[in-house]
Amino acid sequence: MDFGTMMGMLLSGYRISIIIFAVTLVGSIPLGMLVALGRLSKFKPLSLLMQLFISVLRGTPLMLQMFAVSFMPYYVFGLKTDANFPMIAVLISFVINYAAYFAEIYRSGIQSIPRGQYEAAEVLGYSSRQTFQRIVLPQVVKRVLPAMGNEVVTLVKDTSLAFSLGVLEMFTQARAIVTSQRTMAAFAVAALIYWVTCLIIEYVMRHIEKRLDYYHD
Amino acid sequence: MDFGTMMGMLLSGYRISIIIFAVTLVGSIPLGMLVALGRLSKFKPLSLLMQLFISVLRGTPLMLQMFAVSFMPYYVFGLKTDANFPMIAVLISFVINYAAYFAEIYRSGIQSIPRGQYEAAEVLGYSSRQTFQRIVLPQVVKRVLPAMGNEVVTLVKDTSLAFSLGVLEMFTQARAIVTSQRTMAAFAVAALIYWVTCLIIEYVMRHIEKRLDYYHD
Amino acid sequence: GNSGATSSSAGSSSASTSSFDGNFVLGFDQDFPPYGYVGDDGSYTGFDIDLAQAVCDREGWKLVPTPISWDAKDTLLNSGQITCIWNGFTIEGREDGYAFTDPYMENRQVVVVPASSDVQQLSDLAGKNVITQADSAALDVLSEGGSQEELGKSFGNLQTIDNYNTAFMMLESGQVDAIAIDYPVAVFNIGDKTSEFRILDENLNSEHFGVGFAKTDDGAQLAKTVEADLQALDSEGTAKELCEKYADQGVSYDLWCLPKA
Amino acid sequence: MTNAEKHDARASRHQIPVPDASVSQILGLPAVYVKGARKSFSGREVLHDVSLSIARGEVVSVIGPSGAGKSTLLRCLTLLDTFDAGELYYGSLRVTEQDENGRASYSKDASAKARMQFGIVFQNYNLFPHFTVMRNVCDAPIAVQGRDPAKVEEEAKQILERLGLSEHAEKVPNQLSGGQQQRVAIARALAMHPKVLYFDEATSALDPRLTADMRRIIRELAADGMAIGTVTHEMGFARDVSDRVAFLLDGRIVEEGPADEVMDNPTDARVREFLATAED
């Protein structure tokens, strides 16, 4: 196999990886916030439910969650699914799973905002919603950024799990090349592509960190 | 296959998973701290080196890192390795990989300690080492706990990657049973065992969080 | 290696090379019944493993069945961490990479569809979603350079998966239309659900299994030794017995193809 | 108990009209009124039966030694903490109800309404670190009161001008000196047009000139009808700025009355002693 063919295969897989990555971020970043807010809610049943949600989704392998999402419609509800469904199942599972991880990070960030900030907002008459959106959230963003970095970088590589449902992302392409070509070269290239992706993420993160550096408390 | 046999296999795999889990924690928690301190060092070359270390280890798949550690002795140095080596390679890779993730969490925790604390310690004459050990670290522990929770819970499940080097941990056992028995039961049981493990971890984490709740800033 | 390695005829002598210490480390994919998998009692079983055990019994070797990650098989073999790959291991297309024994078993690749499917023959698969295992012989046959390349191109989509168990679930739930698979593996996975799945009469191809060793002098020598042992097992009837043992999982002595000694 | 008697006697000198639902529409009610307030921390009662009121246009200072409960009282008045027992009114608005165990219970609705009536300048300011000075001042009037942004900003500029902060309008709090931060906190509270304005240590970070300014500003606000409550340990400031002073000691108001009267002729021996040390 020549280098061009190999790169072609890897990059076609990379496209899928990036789609999973992007959709997961776009979906789980806000969803995680809702989960975190539910988790911190004073309405006990909601809080406990969210605690259970977080616990189960963090506590069981993502691969099994994908199986559950993918095969539940047929095995539980008797609904036939089609060829597009595995990708949809992958995306749903990833979004939900990462929302659970993000929720825990948000929770710690929200709890770390000094009480004085809430008190000032309360006295000024901000509603809980306004307090959250205007006072808490912008400060939380700054605080959770490093922990988010870890998860986002993990997500890049977790996209390889999509193969469990037959979705051909980059790592699986690399694996196929490795087994058929009997050299680890494709893995090395894949690792490089992952790394470059993570470097870009790190760069973006650092950029945001810098932009938020205009203040400290 | 009867239920007892299945549980026997899963639990023998679980033993391996737990060993990987425990050794990784014991090794990477302190190692990550050293990396974080190197990363924050004012000695630029060390700081850059640690940045590279973190970037590469977070940026490339753990599976490939295991391959590298496992096959390096033979392919690079021509040393034959023995049957125990895969497990050793797994442990080394896990410790190093998780140290990189922990380092980033520590870094954010260390950076979040208010400047006033460093200033008070500086004026009182604490050495950097004392400032770190007595003033900063105890406060960092409280701050990083939630983010650590995410990583520790991920680690439980990442132990399944050990199979890449032929180490038979629980998830691989479950997969083998699923294949031969043609039912997902073993996966469900494995998921349950993972979840219970994570519940225990969450419980321990919450316990530590509570113990550190005697103060807030 | 040395020239005295033609001990294949007697079948009782062990390989006298420095790197082989009598521990016959058999690398296999435990997700590949009926050749190698986890038995009901939790120990490794399967047609190939039983066969290897018989060989080791003859040679006085110790059989060490070692499940491996398929990704690492070449690296493990080359670095000596496993002695051979013996696991319904197709020779065709791999001749250059391994020191193989002569083929001992014929295999065919077939297509499984749901019983209710309108697919009756291979040509009906045009435009359908077909799935197969990553790095499988079936995939090789259907992709570029394979003997059924044209058929593969006619599919709507040729997907891969890491585990046939999942593939069957996908077939059942409608996410794919057909599975390209080794015949015995198909029989194993269909099990008693014969009313739900159907194997097309038309084969994709036929090919051969061998035992793969590292492509070194030592490897070639071991391959010869094992080959001779297999011939001996065939002549004493053990091979036939084993085939019958796994008959309900799609193995048949009709497919045994190792030339007599 | 003699002290209690003296206290009662003193309190009766300044009879406060007790609010009552039937007269809730009548003007002349105190802007804030608390009666029989109690508060404990983990079993230790730090406020015992505290009663206090501030009328429109009046400046009342709570003074007393460290740990007396001044900040606690202020936190409860601003609904950041809750009294265990007692009645709290903002104008005609009853904030606490008494439940069957005699404990104070707070309704959400009344609390929310009450919050629109007061502002507070915190001892440690609690500015929003991610907002510029301008945004700190303008955000709540715009977002909470829905006022016209342009007008709010115009007014904010005037307030900042008056507090000598014009050149810092675009800085963030951590770029300001202590005194500058405190003045931003004052500006933020004023921009909300509160009926009652509380200060926790009004002048703790202000130099004498700014302290004098503050006194003038407070008097002006009071003249415009605002009720001002301050907690302070600066006796000079308390005397100068206040119409009335309440002396809090170990969680009890042991003396209360016109500033000069209480500070020049305290009836309670402990108050005398406290003020004496403060002067020598």
Place this chain on the structure above:
Amino acid sequence: MTNAEKHDARASRHQIPVPDASVSQILGLPAVYVKGARKSFSGREVLHDVSLSIARGEVVSVIGPSGAGKSTLLRCLTLLDTFDAGELYYGSLRVTEQDENGRASYSKDASAKARMQFGIVFQNYNLFPHFTVMRNVCDAPIAVQGRDPAKVEEEAKQILERLGLSEHAEKVPNQLSGGQQQRVAIARALAMHPKVLYFDEATSALDPRLTADMRRIIRELAADGMAIGTVTHEMGFARDVSDRVAFLLDGRIVEEGPADEVMDNPTDARVREFLATAED
């Protein structure tokens, strides 16, 4: 310039012996001495050519309006920030060297030695939140100075007693009132036996009685030979506690001299004006 002249004239009234390596062993050197100090923040110079010294046993207060640079000066004196230019001595220890560009350079070694000579009570205390009051006070003497834990604790108990904190010894800072926290910070600094002790707003959270105590304690410490530097906006306190007062205005010491002299008869018009508003 007239102001500069006046300043020079005033400074010469209190001639400070300029430290010199050859006389470094001679007693009578000021405990801290800074000359020609400059400091800019992002291009804006907030300290211009500031010189100041505090002798052993002397209490010197820096006063001046908000934003004058008082906290900045204190931060640089305590090596939390660095002067851009100028000479800084602690006793005979020269802390800054002048580099070829005329900028001040700090050696690690000298800085470390200097730190053993001073303590500071921060305006916002900076207590260690995870330590109890007792541990806040005892940790540094034991860990940094290697003193005997039992003796340190004994002494800490006395200090806490003196500051009225005995009953709070086992609390953590966030369970204390503002004044209590500030006193813990004072106790923490005293336990280190500094030769120079700085206060940023010594009394900002203290009630009059505690302020009086503080004044007494500071005088006692000075009588024992400690050099005390305070930054304060309370003129009364500055006058009462200080031997000498330096008036900082827009980053310049425009007037300096004995407390009564400067505060009763300031020569600089702006100081006069500032003090006048503070008194009316």
